[in-house]
Amino acid sequence: MANVLLGVCASVAIYKSCDIIRELTKKGHQVRVIMTPASASLISPTLFSSLCDFPAYVDWSLDPLAHINLPRWCDAFLIAPCSINTISKIALGIGDNLLTSSILAHSGKLLIAPAANTQMLKKPIIKKHLRLLSKFATIIDPQEGQLVCKEYGEGKLAPTELICSYVERAVSSQTLKNKRFLIALGATEEPIDSVRVISNLSSGKMGIEIARQLWLRGADIQIVAGKTSMPVPKEFKTHHIRTSSEMLKALLELSKDADCLIMPAAVSDFRPKIKSSKKIERSNSLILELEPTQDIISTIRMQYKDLFILGFALEEPENIYSRAKQKLNEKNLNAIVANTTSSIGSERIDGFLLTTMEKIDLKGPKEDAAKVIASWLEKKLGAEGI
Numbered sequence: 091m092a093n094v095l096l097g098v099c100a101s102v103a104i105y106k107s108c109d110i111i112r113e114l115t116k117k118g119h120q121v122r123v124i125m126t127p128a129s130a131s132l133i134s135p136t137l138f139s140s141l142c143d144f145p146a147y148v149d150w151s152l153d154p155l156a157h158i159n160l161p162r163w164c165d166a167f168l169i170a171p172c173s174i175n176t177i178s179k180i181a182l183g184i185g186d187n188l189l190t191s192s193i194l195a196h197s198g199k200l201l202i203a204p205a206a207n208t209q210m211l212k213k214p215i216i217k218k219h220l221r222l223l224s225k226f227a228t229i230i231d232p233q234e235g236q237l238v239c240k241e242y243g244e245g246k247l248a249p250t251e252l253i254c255s256y257v258e259r260a261v262s263s264q265t266l267k268n269k270r271f272l273i274a275l276g277a278t279e280e281p282i283d284s285v286r287v288i289s290n291l292s293s294g295k296m297g298i299e300i301a302r303q304l305w306l307r308g309a310d311i312q313i314v315a316g317k318t319s320m321p322v323p324k325e326f327k328t329h330h331i332r333t334s335s336e337m338l339k340a341l342l343e344l345s346k347d348a349d350c351l352i353m354p355a356a357v358s359d360f361r362p363k364i365k366s367s368k369k370i371e372r373s374n375s376l377i378l379e380l381e382p383t384q385d386i387i388s389t390i391r392m393q394y395k396d397l398f399i400l401g402f403a404l405e406e407p408e409n410i411y412s413r414a415k416q417k418l419n420e421k422n423l424n425a426i427v428a429n430t431t432s433s434i435g436s437e438r439i440d441g442f443l444l445t446t447m448e449k450i451d452l453k454g455p456k457e458d459a460a461k462v463i464a465s466w467l468e469k470k471l472g473a474e475g476i
């Protein structure tokens with residue numbers, strides 16, 4: 091597990107750094123803390139010492155070379171919460187306390203999670219400083235919400251879980267660094283009239299879990315998302331679409347910059363031939379004429395012959411294997427994940443990953459299946475892959 095150095099500034103969000111320490115230690119990481127002198131007037135260093143089982147540093151009294159030794163010790167250096175004051179000092183190369191001096195002496199992975207009042211963050215000089223910092227550090231953007239100062243706006247420290255995911259990513263072996271994954275997920279919606287659609291039960295969970303696992307391994311992720319029953323995490327660049335033709339258009343465009351396309355999206359196979367621009371009135375019966383939508387994956391394969399494509403198929407259990415094999419061959423996919431119809435909208439998957447050479451069972455929580463799929467992709471596309 092990794093050594094994480096946590097820098098803590100004098101922000102109203104300081105109490106959240108206690109949760110960050112607990113989360114990181116729960117995951118098996120060792121955490122050491124440097125507090126700015128101003129932050130030590132908000133919370134006693136004793137609290138941080140007890141949480142990470144190691145004295146919290148505020149100055150050089152524990153080690154006259156602390157600003158060199160602590161950055162050398164760590165695998166990742168996280169500043170959370172980072173005040174506007176410290177952001178500006180880092181941007182200007184000022185080292186006037188143990189935290190800012192240690193940042194100057196640090197050459198490894200640096201993550202900065204700002205927290206501040208919206209007006210403070212909006213100042214052009216602060217925006218400029220944050221842009222400078224983003225050239226050598228990962229900025230974990232503050233989020234919008236009700237701030238302690240009673241204003242509503244951007245400035246809340248990012249959620250603990252998200253900050254810890256960024257740390258996990260930074261300390262991972264980054265086997266998929268610089269690999270670009272394009273993931274289509276969620277349900278498409280085909281309009282019947284101005285208020286009704288043909289859609290399906292997809293939640294988007296399988297795609298989100300795969301994206302998360304690949305991202306933790308250092309991959310770049312772009313998402314094309316239809317309707318999902320859970321929010322797509324903010325760390326992924328996401329293009330929202332509604333219809334299957336919008337999804338196709340987005341994927342055709344984005345595939346040119348992708349190394350791999352993954353398609354757990356539930357794309358409508360049919361759409362109404364005619365869409366009413368007004369709400370159709372209630373009547374005794376309504377006959378809808380449907381036409382097939384374009385086959386997205388086959389269209390993309392025609393245009394991008396070398397793209398690594400992992401398709402998905404949702405099938406009835408009795409013919410799942412033969413259908414998966416047929417789709418794998420007919421659509422010229424590198425691999426296909428076939429799952430039974432019980433998997434749609436569910437927390438669990440029941441299926442398998444199939445190539446011309448192998449079959450890997452995927453049965454259980456989608457999070458676990460995503461780990462298996464990501465490890466398999468790592469073997470195929472990572473630094474060690476073919």
Ligand SMILES: Cc1cc2nc3c(=O)[nH]c(=O)nc-3n(C[C@H](O)[C@H](O)[C@H](O)COP(=O)(O)O)c2cc1C
Nearest residue numbers: 099100101102103126128129173174175176205206
């Ligand atoms: C209770 C309290 C809450 C504060 N919250 C924030 C904050 O969330 N963000 C921020 O940039 N400054 C905040 N400040 C102002 C900073 O503490 C101040 O700029 C200080 O000089 C920062 O010092 P440091 O960067 O060395 O920790 C707060 C001050 C106090 C007293």
